[in-house]
Amino acid sequence: MADRRRRDESDGGSADTWDDTWEGEILDIIYGHYKEALDALPLEDMPSLAPRLLDAGVCFGFADPVTNIIANTVTFPTKEVGEPERDGAKKRKHKRKRKLETNGSGEARAREDVLSKIVAGEGPSPPEARTIAERSLEGLVSFLTSYFRYLPTWDALRYLSLAKADLLVAISLIQKDRCYRRKDQFRIRSHAVKTALKCAAWSARQPNFDGFLAGCSALVSHINMITQTLSAKGCCRLTVQDISWLSGLLVSPIKLKKSDKPMNLVPIRFHYPEINASIEDVPGELTESLRGILMDRVHDHYLKAVSRFPMKDLQTSHHRSLLKAGYCFGPFDPVSNIIVNTVWYNTTFPPSKEFEVDMICTLRHVESRSVNGLIAFVRACFPVISEHKAMVYLLKSNLDVCKAIRMAKSERCDVSVCADNGYKAATKAASHPKPEAYYEFVVQSLSTVISTVRSLLHASHMLSSSEILRLTTLLSFSSVESLDPTIELTKDALKRIANYKEDFLTQQSFVRGKVEAALRNYEQSKGCCYDLGVICGVNDSVGKETGFFDTKFQYTHANFWAIQEDGTVALFFTEFSNDGDSDYKPFCYPVTGLSTQEVRCCYCEFQGIRIVHPIEDCWEGGNGFEKIARGELTITNEGIFSRVKLIDNQVMGIFVQDYIYLDPAQDGKLIQGVNHAEWVINLNLDDEMRRIKSVPAGGHYPQQTSLLI
Incomplete structure (x- = not known):
């Protein structure tokens, strides 16, 4: 079973989305979970369970994988669950039982037949033809990469392998590896968890999307009772009455209780002490x-x-x-x-x-x-x-x-x-x-x-x-360095600095006007008063690209501080249109926490700009990761990870802010670097012009990319 297909770009994912070794290993583990679930389900007495399992019995959720399979199977709607069987059905069932009594291996063969439909075949398969096990794996990976920042698919697969395809165990391992504080720990009611579960359901192509989400919530509200009951059954076969009882629990809309904490059950399930989440020999x-x-x-x-x-x-x-x-x-x-x-x-x-x-x-x-x-x-x-x-x-x-x-x-x-x-x-x-x-x-x-x-x-x-x-x-201590400039800026460097400052001031004027309008709208709706403070964090590349010659995007996301009447400060999030003539009404929300963990925005993460977003989904990108799971955006998790890795590590060199804040009386070394950078740019431009002249009509030449951020 280890010789698995490799997902490629034609499957709707990037070429490096799957790894042969990890995928094959995890699928083998998942097949074991399905075998255990099939052994527990009363397929002979309730034959409708088999197609329901094959359609919707994914192994992810907030319990252990086997319990998730069973719960997701019984919550998939059918008329047979909880209804008394007709006389004809009873006669057929008794006839099947008498036949199996004469052929003891018949029941085992029936279960093997269902299992064979779960095991992946050789070669690649289109998304609609993937088995429930393969869809489960895609849902597991989607949950982890949608919930955790900076988690490439390769790492998600590695954690799932260590966790034996148990979602909550994998989450526990990642949190331990990342030294999460108590306030950042996995919370079942959090917005981030709800979003990740939706992404997992979309990726796994759950046929009853809303029913699956409701069933997961109901499972959590009864997690202790269900887990204890199924554990007590052990290797015993569940009865029709057990399935009816379980089905009744999982369809009743029960409000979650504070005592229902699925993560508390993780240490009980996890019996692999040799796995250490803080190992020294870690992948790059x-x-x-x-x-x-x-x-x-x-x-x-x-x-x-x-x-x-x-x-x-x-x-x-x-x-x-x-x-x-x-x-x-x-x-x-x-x-x-x-x-x-x-x-x-x-x-x-x-x-x-x-x-x-x-x-x-x-x-x-x-x-x-x-x-x-x-x-x-x-x-x-x-x-x-x-x-x-x-x-x-x-x-x-x-x-x-x-x-x-x-x-x-x-x-x-x-x-x-x-x-x-x-x-x-x-x-x-x-x-x-x-x-x-x-x-x-x-x-x-x-x-x-x-x-x-x-x-x-x-x-x-x-x-x-x-x-x-x-x-x-x-802190007024004398400096050990002379403030006299050691070198003068060249004419080209002075011109570039002037251009950058002019562009910055133009953008600042536009952004400030939009933020003030958003704050006024908020004050009118709440009947309060704020003074605008500093705007800290601006991403003007949100939404779809607009324009033809000058590329720009639909919206801007930003954080800003505002001072309340009592003198305290509050952090706000704002979204506004980049079109100055747009009728789009700018709005803002206060964000109560400074952490970026709770809410994710694919647009801001892709640009490497850390902005705190509100839980409300009314802003562009609020459901961005769900769109990624559905394949509706060109942005991917791998693309975000690669770009953030590049941006966060790019600390050397000269940046736009260095040009804006360059002080001739202070920054001798920087002036020398800026002059050299301008010389290189002009040299490259001269070479570029020579290349353009040498290219025949209809030919192509390589484009230069700017190193400035």
């Missing part, structure tokens, strides 16, 4: 996935840090230092480190010219550089540990590098030497604009005021302008 893809989780956690900290700045102070001056040097490593907790590093850089290396903004398009570059710095810090203190293990320590410590080091610290480690090496490695890995000055600040100067700074930042409220001013005074 798993490390890449862990980096994505780390980036999400870092983004949470940056949103919290932004909310603690006085909005006017952030918009007038600190936005620059936040993006250039506001890293989350240092001697404090991550949020305090971001604030301290931002204020220190702005104090020590003030801009030669103020540049006020209303919008920060994305934080991903400083976030990605922070992650590099954190990993380098831990590994510099403990060179023997792997990058993956360093990430594990950071996740377990909620990115507090001091706590991470204490976790990994050996008894012989010299803490002072560890810190020295760590900061040197972190500033280098994070491409700090002033590494020597920062090292002197954090290792030597900061120690004289560290207690006062910690006390000032201890509370979680928004800091006042006077508190920021006090912090500025505390």
